[in-house]
Structures are given as structure tokens and as C-alpha cells.
Amino acid sequence: MVxxxxxxQLEKLVYERPSSLEMCHTHYCPGCTHGVAHRLxxxxxxxxxxxxxxxxxxxxxxxxxxxxxxxxxxxxxAHGRAPAMATGIKRVNPNSIVFTYQGDxxxxxxxxxxxxxxxxxxxxxxxxxxxxxxxxxxxxxxxPTSLSGQITTSSPNGREVLSTxxxxxxxxxxxGLPGVVxxxxxxxxxxxxxxxxxxxxxxxxxxQMQGLGFSIVELLxxxxxxxxxxxxxxxxxxxxxxxxxxPLGDYKVADxxxxxxxxx
Amino acid sequence: xxxxxLKGNVxxxxxxxxxxxxxxxxxxxxxxxELLEHMSKRMPELGRVFxxxxxxxxxxxxVYGAASAGVRVMTSSSSPGISLMxxxxxxxxxxxxxxxxxxxxxxGPGLGxxxxxxxxxxxxxxxxxxxxxxxxxLAPATVQEAIDLMTLSFDLAEKYRTLVFLVLDGAIGQLxxxxxxxPMREMTGLRPSWALTGQDKRRQNGRLPDKNIITSIHMSAExxxxxxxxxxxxxxxxxxxxxxxxxxFIEDAEIIVVAFGTAGRVASTAVKNLRKANVPVGFFRPxxxxxxxxxxxxxxxxxxxxxxxxxxNAGQMFHDVREAVGRSVPVEFLGRMGGLMPFTDEIEQExxxxxxxxxxxxxxxxx
Numbered sequence: 032m033v034x035x036x037x038x039x040q041l042e043k044l045v046y047e048r049p050s051s052l053e054m055c056h057t058h059y060c061p062g063c064t065h066g067v068a069h070r071l072x073x074x075x076x077x078x079x080x081x082x083x084x085x086x087x088x089x090x091x092x093x094x095x096x097x098x099x100x101x102x103x104x105x106x107x108x109a110h111g112r113a114p115a116m117a118t119g120i121k122r123v124n125p126n127s128i129v130f131t132y133q134g135d136x137x138x139x140x141x142x143x144x145x146x147x148x149x150x151x152x153x154x155x156x157x158x159x160x161x162x163x164x165x166x167x168x169x170x171x172x173x174x175p176t177s178l179s180g181q182i183t184t185s186s187p188n189g190r191e192v193l194s195t196x197x198x199x200x201x202x203x204x205x206x207g208l209p210g211v212v213x214x215x216x217x218x219x220x221x222x223x224x225x226x227x228x229x230x231x232x233x234x235x236x237x238x239q240m241q242g243l244g245f246s247i248v249e250l251l252x253x254x255x256x257x258x259x260x261x262x263x264x265x266x267x268x269x270x271x272x273x274x275x276x277x278p279l280g281d282y283k284v285a286d287x288x289x290x291x292x293x294x295x
Numbered sequence: 296x297x298x299x300x301l302k303g304n305v306x307x308x309x310x311x312x313x314x315x316x317x318x319x320x321x322x323x324x325x326x327x328x329e330l331l332e333h334m335s336k337r338m339p340e341l342g343r344v345f346x347x348x349x350x351x352x353x354x355x356x357x358v359y360g361a362a363s364a365g366v367r368v369m370t371s372s373s374s375p376g377i378s379l380m381x382x383x384x385x386x387x388x389x390x391x392x393x394x395x396x397x398x399x400x401x402x403g404p405g406l407g408x409x410x411x412x413x414x415x416x417x418x419x420x421x422x423x424x425x426x427x428x429x430x431x432x433l434a435p436a437t438v439q440e441a442i443d444l445m446t447l448s449f450d451l452a453e454k455y456r457t458l459v460f461l462v463l464d465g466a467i468g469q470l471x472x473x474x475x476x477x478p479m480r481e482m483t484g485l486r487p488s489w490a491l492t493g494q495d496k497r498r499q500n501g502r503l504p505d506k507n508i509i510t511s512i513h514m515s516a517e518x519x520x521x522x523x524x525x526x527x528x529x530x531x532x533x534x535x536x537x538x539x540x541x542x543x544f545i546e547d548a549e550i551i552v553v554a555f556g557t558a559g560r561v562a563s564t565a566v567k568n569l570r571k572a573n574v575p576v577g578f579f580r581p582x583x584x585x586x587x588x589x590x591x592x593x594x595x596x597x598x599x600x601x602x603x604x605x606x607x608n609a610g611q612m613f614h615d616v617r618e619a620v621g622r623s624v625p626v627e628f629l630g631r632m633g634g635l636m637p638f639t640d641e642i643e644q645e646x647x648x649x650x651x652x653x654x655x656x657x658x659x660x661x662x
Contacts, residue, residue, distance in 0.1 A: 083495035083503065088360070089510075098508050104491045106363045107510035109386050112356035115348070119360025119368070120491055122344045123318050127493040145356070148349035 049073035051082045053102050062255040062262025064219040065093060068161060069100055071229040072132070075236055076103070085128045086120055088113040092134040093167040111142020114149035117156050128239055130157040136166045139175040139199045146205075153210025153244040157235045160201055160247055163254040164273060171257030175199040178276055183257075198276055202249040206282035213238045213246035214283040220251065220269040224279075234288060243287050251277055298473040303438045303463065306474055307371075307397055308333035310445035315480040316395075317366040318344035320357035322376060325409040326465035327399035330371045351376040355383030355396075362392035363509040365490025367449050371397035373465070374415050375406060384458055385424025388526075389511025393452035396430070397445075397461045399468040402634040410634020411465035413556060416611035419460050420585045427523055429530055430458035431537060432584040434555045436563075438472040444582070446477055455533055462584065464607055466557040466636065539582035540591060544570055548577025550650050551595055553616050554605040555581050557636060562605045565642035576646050584612065589619035596620035600653040603646055605629045605637055625653065 048054060052073035059065045076082050082103060089097040091110035098105035108116040113131035121129040138146050138160050149156060165183055166172040172185040176198050180189040202216040213235050217228035228250055235246035251273050253265035260268055301309075308330045311319070319334040331347065338345035344361070348354035354370050361368040372380060377398050387394050398419060402412040423430050431451050435441035441463060448459040486492050489507055497504040513519035541559075544566060545551070554562040559580040566578040579595065581588050596602075602620055604613040610628045617626045629645045631637050 083498065084493035086491050086493060095512065098510065102506055104493055104507045105510075106360065106491055106508070107390075107512055108359075109356060109382055112352070112359075112383075115353040115356035116360035116363070118346070118353075119318070119320065119357035119362075120364050121360075122346060122357075123361045123364045123366045123368075124492060144349055145353050148353065 049077040051076040051085070051102050053100050055099065057100055058096060059093065060256040062253060062265055063093070064250075064252040064266075065161065067219050067225060068159065068228075068250055068252065069097070071225070071232050072130075072159060073101060075229065075233045078233065079236055079240065081128045081236070081240070084126060085130070086124065088117040088120065088129065088131040090131065090133040090137040091168075092137050094132050094134060094161065095168065097132050111137050111140070112145055113137065113142065114145040114154070114156065114158065118149055118152075118154050121155055125155075128157070128236065129155075130159060130236070130239075132159045133161065134167065135160070135162045135164065135174045135176040139201055147208070150205050150208045150245045150247070151210050153212075155239050155242055156245055157239045158245070158247040159232065159235075160249045161252045162201070162249050162277065163252040164198070165254050165257050167254050167257055171254075176201075176277075178272060200277065202247065202282045205247050208245075210245050211247065211283055212244035212285035213288055215281045216249040216251065216277060216279050218251040218269055218274060218279055220253065220266040238285070238288055241287065243285055249277075251279075298475045300471055301438055301474045301476075302329060302469065302471045303441055304329035304399065304468045305333045306438050306476070307441050307445050307461070307468075309337065309476055310442040311369055311395070311449075312337050312341065313477050313479045314446040314449045315367050315482055316343070316369050316449065317482070318361040318368040319370065320346050320348050320354045320361070320368070321370045321372065322348050322351045322354050324351075324373045324376045326401055326411075326468050327371050327373045327397065330397060330399070330468070351379035352382065355380040358394050359383050359387050359390070359392065362387060362394040363390065363491045365486035365492065367393075367395075367453070369395040369397065371399065373399050373401045374403050374412070377415055377418065381424040383424075384430065385426050385428070386511050387458050388424065388428035388430070389426060390509050391456040391526075392509060393456050393459075395448045395452050395459050395461065398463075400462060400464045402632065408634050409465065411557060411607060411636065412632070412634055413464050413558060413607040414609075414611070414632070415462065416584065416606070416608060419462055420587075420615075423458070423460070428526060429585045430460045431455070431533060431586070432460045432462055433539075434462050434582060434584050435467065436556055436559045436580060437474075438467065438470060439474040440582075441467060442474055442476060451537065455529060457529070457533070462556070464557050534586040537583060538586050538588045538591070540588040541580040541582060542591075543578040545577040545579065545595065547575055549575040549600045550603060550646055550653065551577045551579050551599045551601075552603045552605060552642070552646060553579045553581070553592070553612070555584060555612065556607075558605045558607050561637055561639055562642050565639045565646060568639065569643055569646055574646065574650060576650070581612070587615050587619070589615065592616060592619035593621070596624045599624060600657060601649050602626045603629060603649045605642055607631055607636060625649075625656070
């Protein structure tokens with residue numbers, strides 16, 4: 032038997048479970064991209080070395096049990112109130128890294144005031160905003176982000192914009208607020224976009240670590256169950272139907288973050 | 296420390312500061328705004344947290360967040376604002392985090408007016424939010440008592456990991472009286488073991504500690520039942536040891552007047568006046584509206600001929616008094632709404648009426 036020196040070992044670990052992610056099954060439906068988003072956030076927390084000072088504020092909605100899946104201190108907020116609760120936590124723990132994880136019903140509907148005002152104050156928070164254009168947890172009702180003509184259980188004939196309005200563009204809206212230093216939209220529908228999403232999540236956390244202000248990453252996500260599609264068709268629906276309505280891009284990147292990106 | 300002339304709202308705010316309140320979140324509403332304003336000046340100059348929220352809904356959820364992080368935290372509001380905060384009260388109760396709320400009550404329902412009232416009694420005592428819980432509810436009658444109960448509020452909130460309400464009507468909030476403030480509490484900066492601080496703050500011997508989770512979810516029916524039983528047991532422990540009240544001229548009283556807050560002050564004067572006229576009337580003032588001093592009232596019902604409840608509402612505490620004393624003794628009610636307060640002579644007249652009626656009743660019973 033030939034003994035190999037450590038540098039000669041044939042096995043090289045290139046992929047493992049992030050320490051910030053719990054070893055457990057999630058309750059998410061097959062093909063749902065919440066799991067991808069969780070993994071990306073956990074990788075970023077590990078890579079930035081902030082697991083022990085990170086505090087999650089979980090939402091009401093499909094990610095209501097997110098606190099079970101991350102190995103960080105966590106609170107469960109009332110529906111839409113995560114940015115207010117996070118404000119309270121961060122203000123008394125200024126050295127911690129606080130992030131909320133919110134869906135479109137949570138952030139863009141019932142909790143819009145809390146999200147906009149936390150952003151407007153420039154709270155040192157990071158918001159991960161999961162936009163799947165539908166209410167998942169309650170069984171597929173219309174969201175503020177539902178597409179024009181989208182059939183949901185509460186818009187059975189398709190979303191009628193004359194009576195229910197146009198899909199709400201959160202990343203663009205947040206970018207208009209002075210307290211926001213980073214507002215971007217990414218998608219989780221394929222590997223290339225997933226990698227771009229991870230980079231955005233990392234930048235958003237770095238913005239908070241540098242004390243620059245409020246950062247938000249909107250992630251276009253799939254909901255195969257409530258869209259009535261199989262997982263593959265669901266990510267294609269994100270690509271073909273959602274991205275034209277919700278263009279991917281950087282809507283605001285503060286100068287301090289831009290210069291950092293130019294250096295790296 | 297010497298007594299100084301203090302306005303109720305300001306005195307309460309300063310008492311909270313001295314009791315070690317580390318964070319205040321609130322929203323302006325009359326008649327409690329001076330409390331928020333005092334905090335906006337004092338908290339930052341002491342390096343503590345003050346934030347004017349965008350709404351009462353946000354304010355109470357900021358309180359919920361800071362309470363989850365284990366600091367002494369409070370908010371204050373008035374009736375319509377308290378209605379908005381109910382969501383947060385329920386979550387705070389469901390998560391068992393300590394928090395203090397000051398409610399300077401005004402007239403309702405709806406926008407009502409900004410005059411003094413006691414019409415939030417049922418809301419704070421009976422149903423401060425959805426689910427089976429009670430906050431501890433403390434009701435001062437003077438500025439000095441408001442100061443003392445403010446300190447107690449934080450202690451009780453921490454001791455029981457519960458929500459504590461300090462409730463007063465707008466009159467006490469706006470009143471100026473000589474009062475003495477407590478000394479400044481020394482801040483330790485220590486957080487309880489359950490608090491959200493980040494795991495590094497709890498790290499010992501280099502080991503990553505378990506994460507802390509603050510939540511009110513219990514998805515299985517059995518689990519939620521067990522949590523509710525635990526909560527009820529805690530409430531029973533509070534009922535057993537935290538009842539507070541004031542009583543005067545009770546030993547030989549045939550008529551007992553029950554009132555709290557400002558109505559209690561006025562009623563107390565009426566009782567003193569009638570004692571000078573040899574009317575056998577006694578005075579009873581609940582200081583804790585929850586837990587309610589029902590056992591003491593039940594004892595008094597054994598010898599009193601009648602009770603008179605005086606409130607600045609349509610008769611909300613009246614039902615608690617009625618339940619405590621039972622059906623064998625008459626319980627009568629005098630109330631004023633809309634920001635009106637009962638005058639001393641009105642109460643005196645009512646006490647005489649109730650006394651005469653009880654005498655007639657006793658005569659009938661003898662025949």
C-alpha cells in the first residue's frame with residue numbers, strides 16, 4: 032500500500048454542506064427554489080465568516096420555518112413585520128448581521144410599509160426577497176407581483192390589471208429610496224443565474240458588514256405546485272414569463288460597493 | 296432625592312429611563328406624546344435606542360424584536376394606537392419575551408376624542424390580542440404611583456417573561472404633581488441565555504453554542520395545547536402572587552366603592568367626605584387590573600351590604616367586581632364616557648342613594 036502525503040491525496044473536497052445550513056429535510060415542494068436560495072445564503076454566511084453573529088428574521092408564508100434550516104440565531108416575525116422586528120433586533124445588537132427572508136405576499140403586500148420604511152431609514156439590514164408571483168403557503172392566490180393575466184385561485188380568469196393593478200416592481204421601487212445602498216434583481220432558474228444570485232447575496236451582506244445601509248436582493252423563484260407546472264417547466268416559466276416582466280439587473284449599487292467590485 | 300413638580304407622561308418616561316429601559320419604539324398620539332418626546336431626548340444622550348416608528352404596528356414589532364434580543368424595551372400609545380398594536384402583543388405573549396407598554400387611554404370608539412377615559416379596560420385586561428393570554432396590567436392613580444409602577448413593570452416583565460401594561464387615563468398623563476424619581480439603575484449589559492444576540496455572544500470554551508430561536512409557532516395541536524397549558528400555569532402563578540390593591544375605611548364599611556385610576560382618586564375623596572358625615576362607606580382601588588383582586592373583594596362581600604363601581608367607561612371593570620362578589624350582594628354602577636369624569640359630589644350622592652337602597656333592602660329582608 033502506497034502512503035500519500037496530504038498534498039498528494041486523490042480526494043479533494045470541492046462541495047460540502049455549509050456550516051450555516053442545518054442537516055435536515057425541508058418542507059418545501061419538489062422543484063421549489065427556496066432550497067437553492069437557502070443554500071446560497073448559507074454559503075455566503077460561511078464564506079464571510081459571520082455565522083456566529085448573524086440573526087435571521089423569518090417571514091410568514093412558505094419560508095415560515097426558515098429558522099429551522101439555518102444554524103443561526105433566529106426570530107419568527109408576524110406577517111410582513113420582519114423588517115420592523117429586524118430593526119428592533121439590529122438597533123440593540125449593532126454588531127450583529129441581521130437579515131430578513133421574505134416572500135412577495137409578506138414584503139410587497141401586507142408588509143410593504145415596514146419594508147419601505149426600514150429601507151428609507153437606511154437600516155443596516157439585508158433583505159432577501161423571494162418573488163414567485165403567487166401566494167404559496169395559502170394555496171396559490173394572487174400576489175402584488177402576479178403577472179397580468181396570470182391565473183391564480185383568487186384570479187380564476189387571469190389577473191385583470193384594470194381592477195387589480197400591475198405587477199409590483201420591488202427592486203426598482205427600493206432603488207429610489209436614499210437609504211438603500213444595494214437593490215438588485217436576480218433569478219434562480221438556471222446554474223449561470225444561480226451563480227450570479229449568490230454574488231448578489233454576498234454583496235448585499237457585505238454592504239451591511241460595511242455599515243453602508245439597507246440592501247435587498249430580489250430573487251425570481253419558481254412555484255411548481257401553485258403554478259400547476261412540473262419543476263422543469265416551472266423554471267422555464269421563470270425564464271420565459273417572469274424575466275420579461277421583471278428584468279434582471281442592478282437597480283442601485285452604492286459607489287462604495289462599486290469601487291469594491293472594480294477592485295476585485 | 297427631593298420631590299419635584301412632574302407631568303405624568305414625562306415622569307413615566309424618566310422613570311423608565313431610570314429603570315434601565317434600553318430601547319424605546321413608539322408613534323406619536325395624543326394624550327401620550329410627551330412620553331415619546333422625552334424619550335427622543337433622553338435615550339440618545341444616554342447612548343440608548345430611540346426610534347419613532349412609521350406606525351404603531353411597526354413600533355410594537357420593533358419592541359418585539361428588541362425584546363427578543365433580551366433588553367429592557369417599551370412602547371407607549373393611546374387607545375386607537377393600542378388597537379393597532381394588538382397583533383404584536385399576541386406574538387410577544389406567544390413567544391414569552393418581556394416587554395412593557397404604557398397606554399394613556401382616551402375616549403373611543405374609533406377616533407373618539409383626546410379626553411381622559413378608561414374605555415380600554417376590556418381590551419387590555421380581557422383580550423390584548425388573539426389567543427389565550429393576559430398581560431399584567433398596572434393602573435396608577437397618581438404621578439408618584441405611575442413612577443413606582445413603571446419600575447415594577449420592567450421587573451415583572453423580566454421575572455415572568457411576559458407583557459406588562461401600565462394603563463392610565465389621559466388625566467394622569469397630563470397632570471402635574473410633586474413626585475420623586477428613583478435613582479438611575481446600573482446597567483449590566485448582560486442578556487438572558489435565551490436572547491437573540493448572535494451565537495458568538497454565548498460562546499464558551501470555544502464551542503459553537505446552540506442557536507436561539509424566538510417563535511410563537513407550534514404546528515401540532517398537541518404541542519400547542521401543551522404550550523398553552525404552560526402559559527396558563529404561568530398566569531396562575533402570577534395571579535397567586537402579584538395582586539395589588541389599596542383600601543381605606545374598609546373594616547366597618549357597609550357600602551364599598553370600587554374604582555381605579557383617576558376615577559379612584561375622585562371616588563376616594565368622596566368616600567373621605569362621607570366618612571366625616573358618618574356614612575359607613577369604604578374605598579377599594581385595584582392597582583393590578585390583571586391579576587384582578589377578586590379574592591379580597593369576595594372576602595369583603597361577606598360583610599358589605601352593597602358595592603358601587605365608578606369608572607370612566609360604560610361599566611367594564613363592573614363585570615369583574617360583580618363576578619368577584621357574586622349575586623347575593625347588589626353591585627351598582629356610576630360611569631361617565633366621552634372624556635367626562637365623575638365629580639366628587641356626584642359620587643357622594645350616588646353612594647348615599649346606594650346606602651339608602653341597601654338599608655331599605657335590609658329592612659325588607661327583616662320583615
